[in-house]
Amino acid sequence: MANSSAKISRFGKWLKKIREDNELTAQAVAEQAGVSSATIRYIEVGRTQNPSADTQSSIEEAIEYLISGGVSKFGQWLKSEREKSGLSASQLSQKVGISPQSIYNIENGKTLNPSYSTKEKIESVLGVEAPENTTKEDEASQSVEGLGSLQDFDPHAFDLIPSEPGVYVLYDISDRPIYVGRSKNVRKRLIQHSNAFWYKKPIVVAASYIKITQDELRNQIEEIMIKFLKTNAVINKSYVDRNMEEK
Known part of the structure; x- marks a missing residue:
């Protein structure tokens, strides 16, 4: 050698x-x-x-x-700009309309690619646009070839939930994936879920989704993911009407 x-x-x-x-x-x-x-x-x-x-x-x-400690480019930028503005994570979260934990998750690397609407709202509140290469690098790191990028969002901030077709995952307070769903309009479907007793903290704390426009592909990916989760998909197995998922 x-x-x-x-x-x-x-x-x-x-x-x-x-x-x-x-x-x-x-x-x-x-x-x-x-x-x-x-x-x-x-x-x-x-x-x-x-x-x-x-x-x-x-x-x-x-x-x-x-x-960087596993923190996304946007997360690093957010922490720097938030501290410059003199806002605490709690104060910023109130202005953006998401939970304080959502801000912490972006800044500490648990959330690697916030949804576009969340990023835009944060930029608007701070009055500063994140550098273009920052968001592009984060999206690239979370992208799936042929589908797009995996985006994280606060499932309780309904105005900021993507209203696009896709497959989504809900996580509990321990970051365990407990539910996988599909919909032609993720926001509309999660608003329907919000009326259920289980759609509350600490059962549902965080969420992610990936945009998938093709109906058949969306159904197939959801089915595969549920099978991978096995018994962890407790909400899928016990509380959700699967026939409503495409509404």
């Missing part, structure tokens, strides 16, 4: 130094970048001299993400 420092690429030297300086394991970087841990090791010891541009870009983005 080629491990002489003279044969290690500039990128390999940078990768090893920044990883060790920030106490990141090769495995953690590999998982975040979507490559094997062997790929990281080979680059660092010089066995791989010229990783592809895509591989380098994925590794650089993974390093940046891990160093």
